[in-house]
Amino acid sequence: MRDRLAHWLVVLLLLGQLAGLAIQVPDEAWRGSLLEQATLRAVGPVLHGVATVTATIAGVGSSVRTVSSLERENAALKVRVELLEQRLLKLQGVAGEAERLARAVGYESPAGGPLRVADVVYVDHVSWLRTLVLWVDGHAAIRDQAVVVPEGLVGRVVTSAPPYAKVQLVTDRAAAVGAMIERTRRQGIVRGSGDGGLELAFLPKQAPVAVGDRVVTSGVDGVYPRGIPIGVVRTVGPGDGLFHDIEIAPAVDFGTLDHVYLLAPLATPPTPPPAEFATPAPDGSH
Amino acid sequence: MAFLKYLVALIAAVAVEAVATRLAPGAPRVLDLVLLVVVFNALEGDPLGGTLGGFAAGLVHDTMAGGLFGLHGFANTVVGYLVSVVAQRFMVQQPLPAVLVFAIAAALQEAILTTLALVLFAEPEIQPLVPLLLKVAISAVLGLSLFLLRRRFRRQQERWRSSRGSRLRLS
Numbered sequence: 001m002r003d004r005l006a007h008w009l010v011v012l013l014l015l016g017q018l019a020g021l022a023i024q025v026p027d028e029a030w031r032g033s034l035l036e037q038a039t040l041r042a043v044g045p046v047l048h049g050v051a052t053v054t055a056t057i058a059g060v061g062s063s064v065r066t067v068s069s070l071e072r073e074n075a076a077l078k079v080r081v082e083l084l085e086q087r088l089l090k091l092q093g094v095a096g097e098a099e100r101l102a103r104a105v106g107y108e109s110p111a112g113g114p115l116r117v118a119d120v121v122y123v124d125h126v127s128w129l130r131t132l133v134l135w136v137d138g139h140a141a142i143r144d145q146a147v148v149v150p151e152g153l154v155g156r157v158v159t160s161a162p163p164y165a166k167v168q169l170v171t172d173r174a175a176a177v178g179a180m181i182e183r184t185r186r187q188g189i190v191r192g193s194g195d196g197g198l199e200l201a202f203l204p205k206q207a208p209v210a211v212g213d214r215v216v217t218s219g220v221d222g223v224y225p226r227g228i229p230i231g232v233v234r235t236v237g238p239g240d241g242l243f244h245d246i247e248i249a250p251a252v253d254f255g256t257l258d259h260v261y262l263l264a265p266l267a268t269p270p271t272p273p274p275a276e277f278a279t280p281a282p283d284g285s286h
Numbered sequence: 287m288a289f290l291k292y293l294v295a296l297i298a299a300v301a302v303e304a305v306a307t308r309l310a311p312g313a314p315r316v317l318d319l320v321l322l323v324v325v326f327n328a329l330e331g332d333p334l335g336g337t338l339g340g341f342a343a344g345l346v347h348d349t350m351a352g353g354l355f356g357l358h359g360f361a362n363t364v365v366g367y368l369v370s371v372v373a374q375r376f377m378v379q380q381p382l383p384a385v386l387v388f389a390i391a392a393a394l395q396e397a398i399l400t401t402l403a404l405v406l407f408a409e410p411e412i413q414p415l416v417p418l419l420l421k422v423a424i425s426a427v428l429g430l431s432l433f434l435l436r437r438r439f440r441r442q443q444e445r446w447r448s449s450r451g452s453r454l455r456l457s
Contacts, residue, residue, distance in 0.1 A: 006333035010367045017360040039349040050304040131352040194411045
C-alpha cells in the first residue's frame with residue numbers, strides 16, 4: 001500500500017514539477033512562486049547563520065592587528081578620502097551643468113530613489129548555479145529591483161521572501177541587460193556567457209568597438225537605470241553573421257561581495273533611445 | 287524521528303555547502319552534499335520517504351541555485367525514488383554496492399539536469415565533462431566515507447544497547 005502510494009506520488013510530483021518548469025520558461029512572471037518563497041524563508045536563516053559565523057571568525061582574525069598596520073591603513077585612507085572629495089567636487093559641477101541643460105531642453109530623468117543596503121548571505125558565482133541570496137533588513141526587496149555595488153551592476157531581484165531575497169546575477173546565462181558602449185552610445189544586450197563572463201550581443205559589425213571600451217546599462221529594459229557600469233570589452237571577434245562577437249570582463253568581482261545596494265525601482269518608464277542609436281533586430285531590420 | 291534526522295542532515299548539508307562556497311568558490315561545481323543526504327535517506331529502502339526526501343532536498347537546492355525553480359526538485363525526486371526502489375530490492379548495505387549507488391545517483395542527477403536543460407532552454411548550458419566526472423567521483427568517495435562512518439556508529443550503538451540490556455538483566 002505504502003509502495004503503491006509512493007509510485008503515484010512520484011508520478012504526481014514529477015508531472016507537477018514539469019508543469020511548473022514549463023510555465024516558467026516562456027513567462028518569467030511565474031518565477032518566485034509561493035513555494036520558492038517558502039523554501040527561501042526556510043533556507044535563508046541557515047545561510048544567514050553561516051554568513052554571520054564566518055564573518056565573526058574573519059572579524060576576530062582581522063581585529064588582531066598591529067598599531068603600525070593601522071597607521072599605514074589610516075594614511076592610505078586619508079589619501080583616498082582626499083581623492084574622493086576632489087572627484088565629488090568635480091561630479092557636483094558636472095551634475096549641476098547636466099541639470100541646467102536638462103531643464104533647458106525640458107528633459108526629466110528617471111527619479112533615483114534612495115539606495116538600500118543588503119547583506120550577502122550566500123553567493124555562488126563560479127558554478128552554474130550563479131546566484132546570490134540577500135538578507136534585507138527593514139522593507140522587503142521588490143522583484144526586478146536592481147542590485148549594484150560601487151564598482152557596477154550585480155543583477156536583479158528575482159524572488160523576494162522577506163527578509164530574504166534571491167538575486168539573478170548579471171553573469172547568469174538567462175539574464176539580459178540593455179547595455180551600450182559608453183564611448184559610442186551604441187546599444188546591445190549583455191548576457192552571461194556561461195563561464196562566469198559576459199558577452200555583448202546584437203552590436204552590428206559596422207559599429208565601432210575596441211578592447212577596453214566601457215560598457216554601461218542603457219536603461220531601455222525598464223529594470224536597470226542608465227549609466228551603471230557593467231564591464232569592459234575584453235575581446236572583439238568577427239562573429240558569424242551581422243554582429244560582433246564581444247566578450248566583456250565584468251566590472252564587479254563577485255567573489256568579494258559581502259554587501260550590496262538595492263536601487264529603488266524605476267519610477268518612470270525609460271525614455272526610448274534616439275532612432276540613430278536603435279539596435280537592429282537579429283535579422284538586420286530596424 | 288526519521289524526519290527530524292533527515293531535517294538535521296539537510297540543514298547540515300546546506301550549512302557545509304555554504305561554508306565550502308565561501309572557502310572555495312568552485313566547490314558547488316563538484317560537491318553536492320544535498321544529493322548525498324537524498325541518497326542516504328533513500329538507502330533505507332522506503333520509496334515514499336525517498337521520494338519525499340528527494341523532492342524536499344531538490345527544492346532546497348533550487349533555492350540556492352539560479353535558473354528555473356524545480357530543476358533539482360525534479361532530478362532529486364527521481365534519484366530519491368529510484369535509489370529507494372533499488373535499496374528495497376537489492377542488497378546495497380555493503381560498501382561496494384553503496385559506492386556504486388552514490389556514483390550512479392550523481393551521474394543520474396546530472397543526466398536528468400542536462401536533459402531538462404536541453405528540453406527547456408533554447409541555448410542550453412551543457413556542463414564540461416571533467417567537473418561532472420569529478421563530481422561523480424567525489425560523491426562516490428564522500429558517500430562511501432559517510433556510509434562507513436554511519437555503519438560504525440550504528441554497530442557501536444547496537445553494542446552499547448546489547449551491553450546495557452545484559453547489565454539490566456543481571457541487576
